[in-house]
Amino acid sequence: MxxxxxxxxxxxxxxxxxxxxxxxxxxxxxxxxFPEVREHETQTGIVGLWETIESDQSSLFTLILNDIRTNDSDFFSLNNPNTTLSLNQVGWYKVSFRFRLVSLIVSNPYGVQIWKNSLVYQDLEFEATETAKDINDYAYLYSDGDDEFHFECYDAMITDSFWVTSSQQYNQFVLEYVGEV
Missing domain, CATH: 1.20.5 (Single alpha-helices involved in coiled-coils or other helix-helix interfaces)
Structure with missing residues (x-):
């Protein structure tokens, strides 16, 4: 025993x-x-960081990326005076953006569109509940290695009464390379 x-x-x-x-x-x-868990182990990280975002009101409020802090040209290039991102590596990218829209008309629908190769890729729409709105969001973008992206703000009622504030405390745009899946 x-x-x-x-x-x-x-x-x-x-x-x-x-x-x-x-x-x-x-x-x-x-x-x-869940193979995407494995992909994050080889994540490259931040390849682009901007601290100033403006809006070009002459072209449908296209976001202009200025004041770049990090620039890894192996992954992207900025074209068409700072409005179009060309993503050079095949795979997924995470884009995070933060800015403030001002002079909104309450109850009007507004949004941010992400365009890929001249077609709407993603549309983030909201209804204004105040005259200013902090946009703090992110999206995942897939690139074949030669895709172009640009970002536009819009007013669905076409009053064109708003703009992106120039205050740097709100303006930031970050591009991260996540990897291939």
């Missing part, structure tokens, strides 16, 4: 082995069924 100490030690060892196997199994399932 086994002593109580030996039995307890055997139970503890069995538990450790069982929990370890369970952990390895769960980790394998996550990596198999």
């Amino acid at each position: 086994m002593s109580t100490k030996r039995l307890n030690a055997l139970i503890v060892i069995s538990l450790i082995i069982g929990v370890s196997a369970l952990g390895v199994g769960v980790f394998s399932v996550i990596r198999t069924y």
